[in-house]
Amino acid sequence: MKEVNKVSGAETTVIAGAGIAGVHAAESLRKEGYQGRIVLLDSDSQMPYDRPPLSKEWITGETDEASILLRDPAFYERLDVDLQLGVEVTNIDPFRKTIDTKDGHSYEWEKLMLATGSQLRTLSIGGDDLQGIFYLRRMADATAINHHMEGVKEAVIIGAGFIGAELAASLNQLGIKVTIVERSSYPMEAIVGRQASAYFLDLHRRNGVDVITEDSVRQFNGETNVEEAVTAAGRRIPCQAVIIGVGVSPNTAVSHPQLQTDRGYAVNEFGETSVPDIYAAGDCTSWPYNGVPIHVEHWDHAVNHAKTVAKNMVHPQSDPYTYTPYFWSNQYSNRFQYFGHAKEWSKTIIRGSTESHAFTVFYLDDQDVVKAAFIANQPKNALPVRRMIQQQNAISPEALADESIALKKIQRMQVKI
Structure with missing residues (x-):
C-alpha cells in the first residue's frame, strides 16, 4: 500500500x-x-x-x-x-x-x-555500447562528457541541429577536431530555410569543422572505447568521442x-x-x-x-497565453535569434547579407504577412521584428529588404490585402 x-x-x-x-x-x-x-x-x-x-x-x-x-x-x-x-x-x-x-x-x-x-530521441547503431559515446540532456551527461574529453583529439557529432552546432563550436574552441554527420543536405533547412541553412554550413566549415551532409553513421568501431565511426557511404572517421544530438x-x-x-x-x-x-x-x-x-x-x-x-x-482563466515563440543560439562569436513560428512560407526576404554576417531573414505567407524571422548578429532588430510578427499586418517585401528604411517605420506600414 x-x-x-x-x-x-x-x-x-x-x-x-x-x-x-x-x-x-x-x-x-x-x-x-x-x-x-x-x-x-x-x-x-x-x-x-x-x-x-x-x-x-x-x-x-x-x-x-x-x-x-x-x-x-x-x-x-x-x-x-x-x-x-x-x-x-x-x-x-x-x-x-x-x-x-x-x-x-x-x-x-x-x-x-x-x-x-x-526526452531525448535515441539511435540504435552497431557498437553504441562502446565507451566515449554520449547523449547530452542532463548535467550528469555534460559532466561525463567533460571528463572524457581530456586527451580527446577527434570527435564526431551526429546531427547538425542547434544543439549539435553549439557543441561543435564549443569543442572546436577547445582545439578538438570536430566532424558533424548530418542526414539532410542542409542543416536546419526546415526551420530557417535554404539561405540561412547554407550560411550555417559555411560558418562551421570556415571555422575548421568538417560537416558531412547526406550521410549517416551506421557503425562504431573500437576495443573498449570508440575509435572510429563508419558512415552509410563508407566514410571511416577517426574519433575518440561521439555526441549524438538528433533532437528531443x-x-x-x-x-x-x-x-x-x-x-x-x-x-x-x-x-x-x-x-x-x-x-x-x-x-x-x-x-x-x-x-x-x-x-x-x-x-x-x-x-x-x-x-x-x-x-x-x-486566478482561473484570468490570463490567456499570447506569446510569440523565440529562441537563440550562440555559435563561435555569433548571436542568432529566431522569432515566430513557421512550418512553411511563401517567400523569404533577406535584409543585409550573409557575407557581412549581419542579416535578417523574414518568412512571409502568400499575403505578405511576416510569420517568422531569423536574425544573425543584428540584436537591434529583435524588438521591431517581434512587434511585426505580433501585429500580423501585411508588409511590403521591398521595404523589408531595404536597409535604408528603419524597421520601426516598416512595422507601422500596412499593405492593403
Missing part, C-alpha cells in the same frame, strides 16, 4: 518536473498570492539547473555548477517549496487526485501541473486515458488540460498559437508559459 503524503487541512499544488518551467511555476504561484503547500518533484538528483549552458559554457569550462543553478538552495526554503529530488512520477489518478512515484509514495493534490519537459520529443510518460496529448499534453490558452485541475506548461505541451496548436522546445517559452499557467491556477 502506498504512503500518502498530505498535510492535514492544507491545500496542495503538485508540480511534476523541476526544470525551467517547474521552478518558474513554483515562484509564480507565490507571487500570485498562493498560500497553500507546493510540492515540486523531479527525477533528477541535482538541484534544478539551467540546461542551455551545458552545450556551451559548461563544455568549454567557462562556468561551474553553482553558476548554472536556476535558484540557490535557500530559494526553495524561503518560498516554502517542498523540493523532492530523485523522484520519478509513475501514475496520475484524477479521481482520487493523487500522483504516485516509483519509490512508493503518493501525493494528494488540489491542482497539478505537469512540467515534465522533453515531449515527455508525456506521465499519462492517463482522459489526458489528451497531441505532440505533448494538449492545453488551452490558460494551460488547462483535458482533465479538470490538471495543468501543463513548457516543452511537454501543445498549445494554441494564432488559433493553431503548436509544440516548441524553447527556454523562453518554458519560462513565460509556466508563469502564465501558474497565474491561471491561482
Whole structure:
C-alpha cells in the first residue's frame, strides 16, 4: 500500500518536473498570492539547473555548477517549496487526485501541473555500447562528457541541429577536431530555410569543422572505447568521442486515458488540460498559437508559459497565453535569434547579407504577412521584428529588404490585402 503524503487541512499544488518551467511555476504561484503547500518533484538528483549552458559554457569550462543553478538552495526554503529530488512520477489518478512515484509514495493534490519537459530521441547503431559515446540532456551527461574529453583529439557529432552546432563550436574552441554527420543536405533547412541553412554550413566549415551532409553513421568501431565511426557511404572517421544530438520529443510518460496529448499534453490558452485541475506548461505541451496548436522546445517559452499557467491556477482563466515563440543560439562569436513560428512560407526576404554576417531573414505567407524571422548578429532588430510578427499586418517585401528604411517605420506600414 502506498504512503500518502498530505498535510492535514492544507491545500496542495503538485508540480511534476523541476526544470525551467517547474521552478518558474513554483515562484509564480507565490507571487500570485498562493498560500497553500507546493510540492515540486523531479527525477533528477541535482538541484534544478539551467540546461542551455551545458552545450556551451559548461563544455568549454567557462562556468561551474553553482553558476548554472536556476535558484540557490535557500530559494526553495524561503518560498516554502517542498523540493523532492530523485523522484520519478509513475501514475496520475484524477479521481482520487493523487500522483504516485516509483519509490512508493503518493501525493494528494488540489491542482497539478505537469512540467515534465522533453526526452531525448535515441539511435540504435552497431557498437553504441562502446565507451566515449554520449547523449547530452542532463548535467550528469555534460559532466561525463567533460571528463572524457581530456586527451580527446577527434570527435564526431551526429546531427547538425542547434544543439549539435553549439557543441561543435564549443569543442572546436577547445582545439578538438570536430566532424558533424548530418542526414539532410542542409542543416536546419526546415526551420530557417535554404539561405540561412547554407550560411550555417559555411560558418562551421570556415571555422575548421568538417560537416558531412547526406550521410549517416551506421557503425562504431573500437576495443573498449570508440575509435572510429563508419558512415552509410563508407566514410571511416577517426574519433575518440561521439555526441549524438538528433533532437528531443515531449515527455508525456506521465499519462492517463482522459489526458489528451497531441505532440505533448494538449492545453488551452490558460494551460488547462483535458482533465479538470490538471495543468501543463513548457516543452511537454501543445498549445494554441494564432488559433493553431503548436509544440516548441524553447527556454523562453518554458519560462513565460509556466508563469502564465501558474497565474491561471491561482486566478482561473484570468490570463490567456499570447506569446510569440523565440529562441537563440550562440555559435563561435555569433548571436542568432529566431522569432515566430513557421512550418512553411511563401517567400523569404533577406535584409543585409550573409557575407557581412549581419542579416535578417523574414518568412512571409502568400499575403505578405511576416510569420517568422531569423536574425544573425543584428540584436537591434529583435524588438521591431517581434512587434511585426505580433501585429500580423501585411508588409511590403521591398521595404523589408531595404536597409535604408528603419524597421520601426516598416512595422507601422500596412499593405492593403
